[in-house]
Amino acid sequence: MTEFDARRDAVPHESGIIVVDYRDPNAPALFAESLRRTGFGVLTNHPIPQPLVEQIYSEWLGFFDSEAKHNYLVGEKHDGFFPPAKAETAKGGKKRDLKEYFHIYSWGRYPDEVSDAAKRYFDLAHDLAEELLTWVDDNTPAEVKAKFSVPLPEMMHGSEGTLFRILRYPPLTGEEDPDAIRAAAHEDINLLTILPAANERGLQLLNGEGEWVDVPFDFGMLVINVGDMLQEASGGYYASTTHRVINPAGDSRFKSRVSIPLFLQPRPDVVLSERYTAGSYLGERLRELARNDKT
Ligand SMILES: O=C(O)CCC(=O)C(=O)O
Numbered sequence: 001m002t003e004f005d006a007r008r009d010a011v012p013h014e015s016g017i018i019v020v021d022y023r024d025p026n027a028p029a030l031f032a033e034s035l036r037r038t039g040f041g042v043l044t045n046h047p048i049p050q051p052l053v054e055q056i057y058s059e060w061l062g063f064f065d066s067e068a069k070h071n072y073l074v075g076e077k078h079d080g081f082f083p084p085a086k087a088e089t090a091k092g093g094k095k096r097d098l099k100e101y102f103h104i105y106s107w108g109r110y111p112d113e114v115s116d117a118a119k120r121y122f123d124l125a126h127d128l129a130e131e132l133l134t135w136v137d138d139n140t141p142a143e144v145k146a147k148f149s150v151p152l153p154e155m156m157h158g159s160e161g162t163l164f165r166i167l168r169y170p171p172l173t174g175e176e177d178p179d180a181i182r183a184a185a186h187e188d189i190n191l192l193t194i195l196p197a198a199n200e201r202g203l204q205l206l207n208g209e210g211e212w213v214d215v216p217f218d219f220g221m222l223v224i225n226v227g228d229m230l231q232e233a234s235g236g237y238y239a240s241t242t243h244r245v246i247n248p249a250g251d252s253r254f255k256s257r258v259s260i261p262l263f264l265q266p267r268p269d270v271v272l273s274e275r276y277t278a279g280s281y282l283g284e285r286l287r288e289l290a291r292n293d294k295t
């Protein structure tokens with residue numbers, strides 16, 4: 001297939017995101033172009049098995065419905081369970097998000113009550129993420145690439161900072177603060193985020209015209225978005241796009257939504273720009289979030 005044919009077949013979604021077939025020989029270029037245009041890319045026919053994702057959704061829903069989660073309450077090191085009362089308030093946001101979640105790190109706590117499916121997913125998604133960073137690195141123009149202190153995949157070598165967040169947005173009760181939503185508008189702090197389509201819709205991005213548009217949602221798709229660290233390292237060539245999760249209407253109000261973003265964090269010593277290393281950047285952003293925390 002010529003480059004022209006591959007481009008013609010890759011029809012952009014109304015969000016501007018290009019839905020890319022992972023097996024397409026032109027996938028790396030199309031994927032990088034989608035990230036450049038919208039801050040997001042979506043992959044089909046990728047190597048993450050959908051049954052593994054579904055197993056995580058179902059067994060972690062059971063975990064969040066159980067009392068056992070309280071045995072893993074988050075401490076100083078930020079691994080473990082964040083109950084709704086400890087959920088984050090987005091930078092610049094006014095209300096706490098309507099969610100609870102568990103933070104998994106390679107070195108951190110992991111519940112005895114679930115199988116190792118989430119650990120297996122972490123490893124698979126991490127390997128894929130390194131490949132995607134290679135795609136992006138290979139398809140970045142030389143003048144932008146010259147800004148990277150090391151090639152993008154190398155920024156991850158030996159990193160222990162990558163965070164796997166298992167999120168549960170509980171059913172709505174009607175008692176919520178009218179200004180609170182499942183996840184208020186925010187940008188991710190890290191390099192790239194990998195996110196399988198959730199079991200329920202709700203994820204939206206803010207496009208260049210200032211409109212909120214749905215991110216392509218078909219079950220089985222993998223959504224990847226640019227975080228602030230890639231924006232910083234690329235001098236803004238790749239923009240970290242604002243996104244949010246809106247509250248459901250109709251019968252979906254009575255359903256939980258589960259979603260499992262993996263946030264790729266470079267090694268703390270990696271130089272992102274003249275201003276920041278990955279470590280100094282993360283420290284600054286976590287201090288901002290802590291200031292914003294209304295406890
Ligand atoms: O739940 C989702 O679909 C997105 C979650 C998200 O954006 C985040 O946790 O940073």
Ligand SMILES: [Fe+2]
Binds near residue numbers: 186187188243
């Ligand atoms: Fe996010």
